[in-house]
Amino acid sequence: MRKWQFPPKGGHMDLPSGIYYQTMNGHETQERLKKNDLIIIPVGSSENHGPNACSGEDTFLVTRMAEQIAQATGCTVAEPIWYGSHPFHHMGMPGTIMVPEEDLAAYLRAVMAGFWNTGFRKQIFLNGHGQDYVIPLAIHQFAKKYQVPTIIVNVNWWFVIPEHIRNKAHGGPFDTPFIHADECETSFSQALFPEMINQEYAVSTKPMKIFPDGHIDKSGNAYGLPIPFWQQVGASAIEVVSTPEGIVGDATLANPEKAKPGLEAIMNYIEKLINDILHMYPAGKLPPIKAMSMRDKKEIEDVIKGPLNGGKHLYTLGYPT
Numbered sequence: 333m334r335k336w337q338f339p340p341k342g343g344h345m346d347l348p349s350g351i352y353y354q355t356m357n358g359h360e361t362q363e364r365l366k367k368n369d370l371i372i373i374p375v376g377s378s379e380n381h382g383p384n385a386c387s388g389e390d391t392f393l394v395t396r397m398a399e400q401i402a403q404a405t406g407c408t409v410a411e412p413i414w415y416g417s418h419p420f421h422h423m424g425m426p427g428t429i430m431v432p433e434e435d436l437a438a439y440l441r442a443v444m445a446g447f448w449n450t451g452f453r454k455q456i457f458l459n460g461h462g463q464d465y466v467i468p469l470a471i472h473q474f475a476k477k478y479q480v481p482t483i484i485v486n487v488n489w490w491f492v493i494p495e496h497i498r499n500k501a502h503g504g505p506f507d508t509p510f511i512h513a514d515e516c517e518t519s520f521s522q523a524l525f526p527e528m529i530n531q532e533y534a535v536s537t538k539p540m541k542i543f544p545d546g547h548i549d550k551s552g553n554a555y556g557l558p559i560p561f562w563q564q565v566g567a568s569a570i571e572v573v574s575t576p577e578g579i580v581g582d583a584t585l586a587n588p589e590k591a592k593p594g595l596e597a598i599m600n601y602i603e604k605l606i607n608d609i610l611h612m613y614p615a616g617k618l619p620p621i622k623a624m625s626m627r628d629k630k631e632i633e634d635v636i637k638g639p640l641n642g643g644k645h646l647y648t649l650g651y652p653t
Contacts, residue, residue: 336595338595352410373412374398375413375457376459377391377463380427384533385513387427391413410447438653458487459487481636502554507585510581512551513581513583514582534586536579
């Protein structure tokens with residue numbers, strides 16, 4: 333297995349390192365597409381993570397993962413989606429920037445269309461925030477609108493590694509269940525961007541209990557309970573009342589060593605996912621048109637060819653409203 337670096341030497345968002353699409357010039361982009369036409373699009377949020385952690389925690393979790401994965405696979409990373417959608421119980425928390433679900437879905441559809449039209453027809457949306465219910469909606473809306481050959485995958489990192497985010501009572505490394513800005517999330521953050529975490533200010537909180545146990549799963553859906561946390565209203569107290577500190581749980585217990593095995597597992601998986609996709613569909617190859625579309629074949633061939641190669645742009649099939 334590959335040896336990943338924890339913590340990494342820093343981020344790459346403003347460096348000409350060949351990782352981020354936005355730091356590459358047009359020539360570099362075209363050369364990249366000849367070799368690797370898969371892009372990772374990190375989706376995070378800006379929200380209150382307590383007095384000890386940065387508000388961009390969800391975003392930095394996925395960008396720091398994506399940067400190392402891009403170095404390992406040769407794929408490209410998009411600058412992240414900084415503002416996300418939120419479940420009801422986040423409402424009103426100062427420091428949390430809430431984007432309505434329909435607006436985020438529309439934004440993501442436009443991003444998918446723009447990158448597809450550019451030539452990145454294989455896209456992985458690497459999600460670091462509890463908007464599990466929005467990103468798949470956007471993916472299916474994009475596919476229904478355009479009906480073009482593509483590969484678009486949504487990976488919520490915690491779904492890949494449930495055994496690594498559970499508490500000790502269920503075989504995991506943590507003393508407490510993963511909820512928000514707590515022992516688990518802070519440990520992962522310490523392993524990836526310790527320079528943005530100051531444990532001097534970490535606190536422990538006890539959320540209000542307003543629903544019986546055994547029904548609603550917590551963040552990460554690690555315990556296999558019947559109802560994921562986003563499929564309810566009324567089982568979770570609003571955080572601005574219940575845990576105004578911004579931490580739901582005990583951040584004082586965080587330790588990056590607890591997170592490293594989980595990080596290795598998720599990054600190994602995403603590396604495998606990318607390599608498997610590119611093995612079946614190397615750069616420039618896509619699933620067959622007949623497997624994904626009943627539009628006129630020439631119409632699809634023209635948009636695949638693109639406007640700079642004698643074809644047409646994607647928006648001839650419609651604008652991503």
